[in-house]
Amino acid sequence: MQAAGAGLFVLGQQELWAQNQTQTVLTGSQFDLQIGEAAFNFTGNRRIGTVMNGQIPGPLLRWREGDTVTLRVANRLAARSSIHWHGMIVPADMDGVPGLSFAGIPSGGEYQYRFKVNQAGTYWYHAHSRFQEQTGLYGPIVIERRGGERFPTERDYVVMLSDWTDLDPERIFAVLKKHSDYYNFGRRTAGDFFADVRKNGLGPTLADRRMWGEMRMNPTDMLDVSGYAYTYLMNGVTPTGNWTGLFSRGEKVRLRFINGSSMSFFDVRIPGLKLTVVATDGVDVEPVSVDEFRIGAAETYDVIVEPKDDRAYTIFAQAMDRSGYARGTLAPSPGMVAEVPALDPRPLLTMSDMGHGGHGSAAPAGQVDHSQMNHGAQAQGAVDHAAMGHESATAIDHAAMGHGASTAVDHAAMGHGTSTAVDHAAMGHGSSTTVEHPATERTPLLDMQVDQPRVGLDDPGVGLRNNGRRVLTYADLRTIGGPIDRREPGREIQLHLTGHMERFVWSFNGQKFSDAKPLKFQLGERLRITLVNDSMMTHPIHLHGMWSEVEDASGNFQVRKHTVNVQPGQKLSYAVTADAPGRWAYHCHLLYHMEAGMMREVHVEPGEGVAGRGGHGDHS
């Protein structure tokens, strides 16, 4: 290992502060990394974790913008493994997804990753092989900006959040398939019913229970795997272990939050300190001052705090379902602690989260009937149109259209052979507002559809609304420097985030990975992806290889990200410049959702000879 500094995830000043375990910082341009196994004891039980260089999280890799890095990754596991550099724009064969980028790293084998680092900021790496990420194979990446940080600070810490389990992830997955609500210990009970009756009256309470009962949905389903199975870690340290970062009064401290968890969303705050958010997913944003922010799996947020007092502050990261928390401390000297806040009350999803816009939790049941009954009853023509317009050319779409053998001819006849970019320039700004459910959503493996999703960039999300604190939303995030491409997207792909809670099936457009053909992007094109969340869960969606440039409701550029949270019953659009040739993964970053099928392959290839490129619009 070249130039291994013992920095304990501390950048800037070198602090040597003993933690429960030694975390290292590796710098330079040549890295020798070993994937292996090691014994850990986070909970009182000894368990074997999957590790990078013997640690959980793996060592912090510190690169410099402009350098070419070489990473030799050896696999000492009995199983095939892989490392994906999350958020890094690298050639497809360096992206680390077995089956798409490369063959994976065989047991006892080695793979040499080599790429030029053309970006700066906070990123991370993790395994892309089965549940190896869940069992510990992840670590932070920090890339020094050429010319120095835009927002210099005296201190700089990585705060990596993760969800450790003593259970076998294969067992967790199997249990979810059998009893998907197994880990939910926050269900509404008979006691809650009587409490609601006292609070809201009998009628509204019954109406509320009736609506959820009709849908066969549970408003407390927020995270599939809860604190019942997880011990939440901060930089590999349990809440009791209390990871601590040091500061001197008056200093500016940068905290690079990375959600390296498999299945968890965290709501992060530091009571007593304002958090100035300066970057997300590695990209600088116009500073915005908040009290709290939600971080989805695989997202990163850089925040700057300026502690004015000589006292300890608790970094509190509670799981979205309030079933547990990760905790650490910022303090002037080691060993100091501050009060740990109580978990917030468990939130409940409302009817507006289920896509019944504007209704409170006690909306009349008729509203539910409407949307529930409507779902199978669209006109055939409309459905075909949706299947055609919202997917790029796939065999399944053609089948849905009832076309026979010669699809190329059919498409030419329908006006698809021509340049879609020209057609769609006329579409104007922003996503087309019509949401159409593709024919492939007519599957038993889907439990709800939202007909009128709203764009909720300014919605902090369930459990954070009106909590008395200033909570960050996507509407607050404005990337400094604008988009990487100002062209108006030439076409729009609408993808629905779908699933079935009870059967624990997850998919895009009702199709699991194994059922779906790759999405095709034309090399060089600028396109818009509109994600419609037809489920009651929040999904962090990650497109490999290319940036997701999130737009506001009018199509104006908002923020550049690699992982985008889509809230239940909402839709969200982002523009993508397909400038990364090759095959890429596109998936929900909740690991068990991905393994259950919520993944697609994206194939970026030159435009010549791409038949039947379906666009949105002009074939009516």
Added chain:
Amino acid sequence: MSALIKLHVALALFAAVVTTAAAQDEQRTESERAHIPPDPPQHEMGDMSEKEMAELMNMDDTAPFGMVAFDQLEWRDSDGGDTLFWDGRAWFGNDYDKALLKTEGERFEGEYEGSVELLWDRVISRWWSLQGGVAHDFGEGPSRTWAAFGLQGLAPYWFEVEALAYVGEQGRTAASFSAEYEMFLTQRLVLQPKLELKLYGKDDPANGIGSGFSSTELGLRLRYEIRREFAPYLGVVWSRKFGETADLARNHGDDADELQLVAGLRVWF
């Protein structure tokens, strides 16, 4: 002279090009200037079958799962002595298709009576699946074998519902219906009412069965989930026989209706 003019023109053109380029560069966003697309991959993955890809990824979203569950494994306090009662199922399959083995029955005074069903379960809609297969009833009287088909699913308001019809030898027909519900008193204390009904198309006196609406059973069980998959319970079961079936029971010296205390274990893995 003309050379000078040419130079001028060339310079002017060059300046224009530079200015335009600069203007264009000015228009480009900071991010546009900074973003560098990745090179094409040097080693592309060739085409491979889905199976090969799933193997490399170690990700198979079609993989089957299996489960064994005993909803009821209980002791019943009967007039004539203790009864051991069971109601269990095992399945193996994927999201669409499952092979399902169901069994239900009792052991009373050393005698076993009950049924075993081997069914195929196919998901047909969001909440319902079709089931079809064979059923075999055994007990004191002659055994009966049936072809079985029906529907199983989750009705609105979270009722687990099962309705099966049976066709047997000698023109025998039967039907069964069950519905159950789970009420969470706390996160681990669960009250479960369950209703079962049975109908027969033909008398079968050797098995104590009269035609028509023959029997019903209403159970109320309170379980404590020590773990979700391991829950001891206490409860009461009220059962009642009707019509000819009730007469046959009375002739046999049994009651037509009975209230029993039950204690048991709900387990699955």
